[in-house]
Amino acid sequence: DTGVSQDPRHKITKRGQNVTFRCDPISEHNRLYWYRQTLGQGPEFLTYFQNEAQLEKSRLLSDRFSAERPKGSFSTLEIQRTEQGDSAMYLCASSSILRGNNSPLHFGNGTRLTVT
Amino acid sequence: DQQVKQNSPSLSVQEGRISILNCDYTNSMFDYFLWYKKYPAEGPTFLISISSIKDKNEDGRFTVFLNKSAKHLSLHIVPSQPGDSAVYFCATRIQGAQKLVFGQGTRLTINP
Numbered sequence: 001d002t003g004v005s006q007d008p009r010h011k012i013t014k015r016g017q018n019v020t021f022r023c024d025p026i027s028e029h030n031r032l033y034w035y036r037q038t039l040g041q042g043p044e045f046l047t048y049f050q051n052e053a054q055l056e057k058s059r060l061l062s063d064r065f066s067a068e069r070p071k072g073s074f075s076t077l078e079i080q081r082t083e084q085g086d087s088a089m090y091l092c093a094s095s096s097i098l099r100g101n102n103s104p105l106h107f108g109n110g111t112r113l114t115v116t
Numbered sequence: 117d118q119q120v121k122q123n124s125p126s127l128s129v130q131e132g133r134i135s136i137l138n139c140d141y142t143n144s145m146f147d148y149f150l151w152y153k154k155y156p157a158e159g160p161t162f163l164i165s166i167s168s169i170k171d172k173n174e175d176g177r178f179t180v181f182l183n184k185s186a187k188h189l190s191l192h193i194v195p196s197q198p199g200d201s202a203v204y205f206c207a208t209r210i211q212g213a214q215k216l217v218f219g220q221g222t223r224l225t226i227n228p
Contacts, residue, residue, distance in 0.1 A: 004159070031214065042120075042205045042218030043160065056215060091159055102148050102167065105216065107159030 002026070004108035006092050012114045013082055020078045021111045025094030032075050033105060034067055035091040036060070043091055043107075049075060050097065082115045089113075119143050120208055122219035131228050135193040139206030139219050142187065146208040149182060150216070151191045154203045163204075164191070196226045 005024040013019050025032050030051050035043035046065070048056045051072040061067075064082075069075040079086055089112050093105040121140045129135045137151075147168040152160035166173040166180045166189075173180050179192045189206055203223050207216045 033214070040125075040220065042207070042220050043216075044218070045215045048214050056213075058215075093159075101212075102165065104150060104162040104165060106162065107152075109157065109159045 004092055004094055004106055006090075006108040006111050008111055009109065010112045010114075012116065015082055015084060015115055017082055018078065018080045019082060019113065020076055021090055021092075021113075023075045023077070023092030023108060025074070025092070026096075026106055028098075029094035029096045029106070030072065031095045031097060031103075032069055033093040033095075034075070034077050035093065035107075037089040037091060037110070038087075046077075079113075082113075084115045087113055087115045118220075119146075120206060120217050120219040122204075122206060122222045124222050125220070126223040126225070128225045128227060129196050131198060131226050132195045135191075135196045135200065135224055135226070137191040137193075137204050137206075137222050137224065139189040139191075140187060141189070141208055143210065144184075144187070145210045146217075147211040148209045149180070149189050150207045151178075151180060152205045152207060152218075153200075154205065154221070160205060193224075198226050198228060200224060201226045 007022045032049045034046040037043045049069040064080045067077045089110045091110045093107045095103045150165040151163040154160045164178045181190045203221045205221045206219045
């Protein structure tokens with residue numbers, strides 16, 4: 001179990017630029033989640049994949065945000081035309097359906113995005 | 117619309133004593149509850165969980181209590197240790213859903 005890996009750890013970008021983050025889940029986990037956390041708040045759900053299918057998206061995920069998991073393994077989260085309000089920690093998590101519906105999520109260490 | 121609330125932003129406890137972290141929720145459809153611990157610059161780490169069919173679950177120094185009638189969840193840590201200093205989040209999920217809803221977190225500081 002090598003854990004959930006996220007890249008990059010930090011990203012500073014100028015407003016209006018596009019950014020892409022990558023998440024590599026725990027290898028046998030078929031569920032993958034993206035969350036966003038801002039200062040003083042708990043993580044907020046963005047979207048969730050089971051294998052390559054995106055099964056749920058939050059209303060928080062505006063049309064500038066897109067997530068993919070093309071082969072059911074790693075996932076990318078792209079933010080187009082970044083805004084200062086997008087500055088946050090973006091967390092990826094994974095879990096295994098084989099351990100039942102109540103299998104806890106395992107989180108990566110996140111990508112901290114700063115939009116200047 | 118905050119469905120899960122942790123009303124204490126911070127808590128300070130002496131080493132060796134009991135730490136009690138609290139969480140309140142509003143939606144009676146929540147049926148699975150978890151506690152996560154977060155150190156700076158790391159992602160949240162799963163601690164302990166409880167299903168709505170139970171009122172207590174214990175794992176070593178950590179015990180989670182669920183009071184469904186009061187819609188209240190608590191985490192007891194005893195004895196508290198310096199390594200327990202972290203931010204603690206409660207989280208919950210509606211039956212059949214995968215999305216977790218988190219509270220705002222409580223920063224626990226254990227003083228030697």
